[in-house]
Amino acid sequence: MLLRSRTSTMLAVTLLAGTLVATAEAKDKVKVGFIGPLTGGVSVNGLGGRNSADLSVRLRNTDAKAKYEYELVVLDDECKPNVAVQVATKMAADNEIVAAATHYCSSTAIATVDTYHKFGLPVVVWGAVLPDITYRNKYAEVHRVNGTMINQNEANAELVTKLGYKTFAVIHDTTDYGKGHNQYFSEALAKKGGRIVGTFGVTADQQDFTAELTQIKALNPEVIYFGGLTPIGVRIRAQMDKLGIKAVFDGTSGIVSEAFIQGVGPLAEGVLAFREGAPTEKLPGGKFFMEKYTAQKYDNPPEAYGAFAFAAMDLILDTIEKVGPDRKKVIAEMASVKDRDSIVGKITFDDHGQNTVPIITKYVIQDGKFVEWDNSEYTSGKRKLPGQK
Amino acid sequence: MDAGLLAQYVMNGLMLGMMYALVAVGFTLFFGVLDVIKFSHGDVLTVGAFTALATFAGLRGIGIDYGPINLFAMLAVAILSMAALGMLIARLIVLPLRSAPALNVLLITLMLGTVLRESVRLFYPQGANPKPFPALLTQTSIDLGRFNLRLDNGLMLAAGVLIIIGLQVLLNRTKLGLAIRAVAQDEETARTMGINFTAVVLMTFAIGSALAAFAGVINGLYYNEINFSIGLYLGVIGFSAAIIGGLGSVYGAILGGFLFAGLQTIGTVVLPFASAYKDVFAFAVVIAIMAWRPTGLIQEKISERV
Numbered sequence: 006m007l008l009r010s011r012t013s014t015m016l017a018v019t020l021l022a023g024t025l026v027a028t029a030e031a032k033d034k035v036k037v038g039f040i041g042p043l044t045g046g047v048s049v050n051g052l053g054g055r056n057s058a059d060l061s062v063r064l065r066n067t068d069a070k071a072k073y074e075y076e077l078v079v080l081d082d083e084c085k086p087n088v089a090v091q092v093a094t095k096m097a098a099d100n101e102i103v104a105a106a107t108h109y110c111s112s113t114a115i116a117t118v119d120t121y122h123k124f125g126l127p128v129v130v131w132g133a134v135l136p137d138i139t140y141r142n143k144y145a146e147v148h149r150v151n152g153t154m155i156n157q158n159e160a161n162a163e164l165v166t167k168l169g170y171k172t173f174a175v176i177h178d179t180t181d182y183g184k185g186h187n188q189y190f191s192e193a194l195a196k197k198g199g200r201i202v203g204t205f206g207v208t209a210d211q212q213d214f215t216a217e218l219t220q221i222k223a224l225n226p227e228v229i230y231f232g233g234l235t236p237i238g239v240r241i242r243a244q245m246d247k248l249g250i251k252a253v254f255d256g257t258s259g260i261v262s263e264a265f266i267q268g269v270g271p272l273a274e275g276v277l278a279f280r281e282g283a284p285t286e287k288l289p290g291g292k293f294f295m296e297k298y299t300a301q302k303y304d305n306p307p308e309a310y311g312a313f314a315f316a317a318m319d320l321i322l323d324t325i326e327k328v329g330p331d332r333k334k335v336i337a338e339m340a341s342v343k344d345r346d347s348i349v350g351k352i353t354f355d356d357h358g359q360n361t362v363p364i365i366t367k368y369v370i371q372d373g374k375f376v377e378w379d380n381s382e383y384t385s386g387k388r389k390l391p392g393q394k
Numbered sequence: 395m396d397a398g399l400l401a402q403y404v405m406n407g408l409m410l411g412m413m414y415a416l417v418a419v420g421f422t423l424f425f426g427v428l429d430v431i432k433f434s435h436g437d438v439l440t441v442g443a444f445t446a447l448a449t450f451a452g453l454r455g456i457g458i459d460y461g462p463i464n465l466f467a468m469l470a471v472a473i474l475s476m477a478a479l480g481m482l483i484a485r486l487i488v489l490p491l492r493s494a495p496a497l498n499v500l501l502i503t504l505m506l507g508t509v510l511r512e513s514v515r516l517f518y519p520q521g522a523n524p525k526p527f528p529a530l531l532t533q534t535s536i537d538l539g540r541f542n543l544r545l546d547n548g549l550m551l552a553a554g555v556l557i558i559i560g561l562q563v564l565l566n567r568t569k570l571g572l573a574i575r576a577v578a579q580d581e582e583t584a585r586t587m588g589i590n591f592t593a594v595v596l597m598t599f600a601i602g603s604a605l606a607a608f609a610g611v612i613n614g615l616y617y618n619e620i621n622f623s624i625g626l627y628l629g630v631i632g633f634s635a636a637i638i639g640g641l642g643s644v645y646g647a648i649l650g651g652f653l654f655a656g657l658q659t660i661g662t663v664v665l666p667f668a669s670a671y672k673d674v675f676a677f678a679v680v681i682a683i684m685a686w687r688p689t690g691l692i693q694e695k696i697s698e699r700v
Contacts, residue, residue, distance in 0.1 A: 044515065046621065048522045179670045206670035212617070212627055215406035216662035216672070223399050223540060236621060239524045243618045248402070249535060249542035268524040268619060 032074040035330040037062065037321055038096045038105030039077055041132070041314070042084035042113075046236035049264045050109050053308030054131055055079055058106050060298055061318035072326055077318075078102055082113045084234075089113030090120060097124030103330045104128065106317035109310060110234070111135035111154075111182035121146045127336045129317040132310035134258055134281065135185045139359040145336050148358035150320065150349060151313045152281030152365070155189050157258055160365035161230075161279045162193035164378065165255055168393055170227040173201050174252070176217065176241060177232035178209040186232025186257050202226050211237060214244045222250050227392050234259040239268035246272050251391045253277065261309040266373050273370045275383070275390050280366050282349050284377060285312045290348025316347040398540035407659040408652070409547055409616055412554040415651025416609035417632025418639065419561065420602035422647040425636070426578040427598045430488055430499040434507035435606060436629020438476055438483075442607030443527070443620045444514050446472040450528055465530040472607040480603025481596045489595060507629065515622040524621045527614030550612050557608060558648060561601070565644065574598055578642070638683050640690025649691060654680070 039058040041051035062077045080096055082089035089108070096102055097120055104127040108114035114133035121128050122144040130138055130149040134157070139149050165173075173194060177183035183206070191201060202224040205217045218241070221229060229245065229252045231238055238260040245254065256265075258280040266273045285291045285307065294315055298307055307315075320342070321335075328334040345352040352360050367378035371388070382388040417439060424432045446468040453464050487506060491499050515521045531546035565571035573594045576584040585591050613628070614620045635654045639646025657679050661672030683691070 044522055046522065046524065049520075208670060208673070210623060210627065212624060213406075213410055213658075215410070216403065216659050219399065219402045219406060220663060222402070222542075236524050239619055240617060243526075247542075247544065247547075247616075247618075249537060264523045268526055270526045 032072065033330070034076055035073040035325060036076045036078055036099075036102045037318070037325070038102045038107070039079045039314070039318070040082050040089070040092055040096065040105060040107040040113075041109045043079070043081035045083045045085075047084050047109065047234050047262070047264075049305060050132065050262055050308045050310060051081070051084075052305040053311040054106075054109055054314035056301070056303040056305060057294075057298065057307050057311035057314040058131070058318040060294075060301055060303075061315045061322065063301070064297060065319075065322050071322075073330065075322060075325075078105075082108060082110070082117075084110040084113060086112050086116035089117050093117035093120040094124070097121055097126040102126070103325055103332055104321045104335050106131045106314055106321060108133045111138065111185065112180040114138045115141070115181050118142060118144055118147050125332055125336070127321075127332055127339060129320060129339075131314040131317040133182075135181055136189075137181070137185070139357045143357055145340060145358070148339055148342075148354055148360075150317045150347070150352060150360050151310065152360065154185055154257070157279040157281055157365050158186065158189040159193045160367060161190060161255065161257070161277075162197045162199065164277070164367055165228055165253075166194070166197040166199050168390070170253065170392070171198075171200060172224075172226040173199055173228045173230055173255075174221045174224055174226040175201055175204040175230045175232065176214075176221075177204070177206060178234070178237060179206045180209055182234070182259070183209070183232045186259075190230055190232060190257075207233075207237065209233065209237065212240065214241050215248060218244055218248050218250060221252075222248055226252055228253045228255050230255045231260070232257055235262050235265045235268065238265055242269045242272055242276065253390050253392065258309065261368060261375060263306060263308065266370060266375075271373075273373065275388070276370045277378075277390075278368045278370070278375065280309055280368065281364070282313065282366065283364050284366050288312055288349055289346070294348050312349050316349045316352070319347060320345065320352065396540060398538055401538070401541040401543075403659055403663060405541070405543070405547060407655045408551055410658065411652035411655030412551060413609050413613055413616075413628065413651075414631050414635050414654050415558065415648040416554065416605050416612075417628050418635035418647035418651045419558070419644055420605050421633050421636035422639070422641055422644055423574075423598050423602045424488075425641045427574060427595055428488065428492070430496060431503070431633070432483070432488065432599075433500060433504040433629065433633070434483065434510060435503075435602070436625035436627070436632060437507040437510040438479060438603050438625070439606040439610040439613070439628055440514055440620075440622060440625035441479065441510050441610075442472045442476040442603075443610030443614050443624065444518055444521075444525075444622075445475050445607070446611045446614065447525060447527060447620065448518070461530045464528075468530075469608070469611055472611055473604045476607035476610075477600035477604040480599040480601075480606075483603075484596055484599035488599070489592065507625070511622055511626065518622070521622055524619050527618050527620050529615065529618050531615060546615065550616060554612065557605070561605070561644065564601070570594075570597060634677070634680050638680050638690055640687075640692040643690065643692045646690050646692035653691075 041054045043051045062075045065071050080092040107128045109132035111133040114130050115138050127146050134154040136153040177187040242254050254276045256278040261278045261280045324335050324338045328338045342354045368375040369378050369381045369383050371381050420435050449468045449471040535542055535544040573589045577594045635650035636647045639650030657676040658672050661675035
């Protein structure tokens with residue numbers, strides 16, 4: 006007992022001395038974290054997000070008015086739930102890390118919310134769209150700057166039914182992410198009067214889809230809706246062509262990535278996709294973001310969710326600047342975020358920590374680029390999707 | 395079900411079956427001569443496919459862009475380099491461990507497979523992304539009702555059948571084949587008959603790995619997309635196919651490959667529940683077959699198991 010109290014006294018003295026030394030230096034060092042898929046099939050999105058978060062930290066460190074000097078700790082969740090729980094635990098258990106911007110993949114984000122809650126690490130999700138991440142529990146630690154897949158699937162169903170399509174086949178991966186897309190798209194489509202002729206759950210690493218696609222061919226839908234990520238999206242689109250299926254390929258935010266266009270080549274033409282928020286170049290701070298991003302000469306583009314990763318990290322840094330590097334204070338402060346300006350527009354967290362972003366961007370791939378649907382030649386009537394009236 | 399649709403399913407199943415069979419034959423060859431299971435086989439296929447893709451990019455880089463020449467060069471480079479890789483693996487990893495328990499070889503090749511796979515991912519430019527594979531065969535297709543017969547699929551199937559027939563001829567009609575069969579039956583007697591054991595083993599690994607490279611290129615041409623993990627899945631299925639066929643029997647491996655593809659197709663088409671369960675169905679049937687015929691459908695003629 007005596008020994009223990011003596012040790013704690015010594016510890017207290019050391020800590021005090023440490024603080025004194027630290028204040029003598031220019032700025033305190035504060036660690037913040039980033040988690041995303043840096044390897045594996047969707048790594049381009051993870052790297053784009055990491056670069057964007059890194060950009061936010063760098064800009065802050067060059068700002069003379071900043072109270073602290075920040076260090077970004079980056080971990081890779083590989084888009085695998087089991088790996089994600091490990092790295093999330095590693096990050097959350099490191100008390101020096103005050104807050105983190107986490108996860109592109111829904112399957113990893115949903116797997117780790119309990120971990121963040123248990124360790125009390127405030128996180129801001131920067132890319133995953135599954136509603137359950139913020140809405141299944143009411144964890145004060147978990148926030149999200151991007152919207153959920155409910156909104157994008159409503160916009161999706163609205164557009165395809167407006168174009169006159171009536172019959173749909175659904176292919177989705179059997180992770181929480183794909184199942185969520187299937188659920189919300191099916192619900193939204195039912196309201197708009199579209200008919201689903203067949204639903205196919207596939208594993209997230211499946212290679213051959215010819216059996217499923219042959220069945221779809223027999224069902225002859227006008228549109229194939231795909232709820233999943235880029236790697237199998239590429240395979241399905243390529244194999245549709247092999248089987249002579251002419252249906253429209255209707256994707257989600259999971260395929261909004263340069264890797265999708267590179268993977269399928271010319272077959273990408275006329276593929277639909279949806280994403281929350283406005284396109285980066287149209288965002289309030291989009292031009293500023295792109296200029297700064299380009300100036301850093303990163304190897305990868307920021308990709309679809311880079312701006313959100315930047316906004317998530319910026320929000321974290323703003324909060325730390327305001328209340329200091331203390332997890333509990335950061336959590337308390339984040340609960341009151343309302344109409345906060347960011348490069349993705351105003352951020353307002355509801356009582357679940359979810360940003361209420363109303364805008365959804367509709368994309369169509371035209372000449373190897375994601376073009377906004379409303380500005381595309383498909384809207385002007387110059388080009389037509391298969392079966393477009 | 396109408397005839398066109400049925401024909402489409404059969405065609406899909408045949409293509410899939412041929413790729414499985416080519417991989418399974420490799421497993422069975424290695425097991426035949428050395429009684430080892432080489433788990434890196436699937437990843438040799440991946441490396442072969444990526445070697446072909448790199449060759450294509452290289453040829454394009456120096457201005458050669460004529461389909462048949464490119465395809466020939468890709469096949470040649472992929473097959474020869476994988477044959478060399480196969481020999482290297484046999485020489486450096488499998489042969490030195492011959493007197494160790496079979497489990498060691500299995501484990502070490504499993505790890506080697508991971509090394510190969512991760513190397514592709516890390517060292518091939520943007521290796522983590524799915525890569526488009528050029529469509530170098532004719533893109534003509536004939537629409538027969540619900541059956542979309544693509545000529546390139548027909549060509550690939552024919553090439554696969556020729557390769558398998560060629561392998562049979564090699565094993566049954568040539569001196570090398572005789573030597574391989576002799577070593578497979580009884581290593582010591584083969585040695586006393588003056589057969590160079592090491593050379594035969596190296597040749598067998600070269601042939602098996604060359605088949606994997608061929609399957610890798612066919613895989614790329616068929617799906618027009620390759621990625622670093624294709625070999626992992628094909629390896630597991632090829633291995634299972636070799637086992638249900640009867641490890642050690644070439645015919646068994648071919649039968650097993652087509653059987654597995656058939657099961658997967660049936661699993662998607664006929665079963666009332668979601669297609670996500672097709673592998674569960676296929677592997678469950680494999681378990682049932684193994685319970686019924688523990689040594690596989692076609693057993694080795696001379697079995698060491700008494």
